[in-house]
Amino acid sequence: MNWIFLIIAGLFEVGFTSCLSKIKETTGNEKYWWIAGFIIFLTTSMALLIKATQTLPMGTAYAVWTGIGAVGTVLMGVFIFNEPINFWRLFFISTLIFSIVGLKAVSH
Known part of the structure; x- marks a missing residue:
């Protein structure tokens, strides 16, 4: 169950x-909504990470959490924010995904 908490935290x-x-792109009241979203997402992510580390090794949990965040953020950047994608970006994201899967496979 804590692996599920960890994935959701990521x-x-x-x-x-x-x-x-979005905060850096907006002004006025819209900016405050994005700041509120940031605080809500951050608080929820940290709470779930804390819950997951009650039974998972901290090093593994943190690596998986940051890996999910990094891969997801790159994908959001490419598909939502129209950031460029090239071979090397895909290559290193792939190695990160394989590393996350490997950590899950060797964790008890």
Whole structure:
């Protein structure tokens, strides 16, 4: 069950990093909504990470959490924010995904 909490925490990390991107693009009241979203996503992500580390090794949980956040943020950047994609970006994202899967496979 804590692996599920960890995966959801990683997805919420994608949410708060996406809010960061929107904060720098907006002004006025809209900016405050994105800041509120950032705080909500950040708080939820951290709470779920804390819950997951009650039974999972901290090093593994943190690596998986940041990996999910990094991969998800890159994908959000490419598909939502129209950031460029090239061979090397795909290559290194792929190695990160394989590393996350490997950590899950060797964790008890």
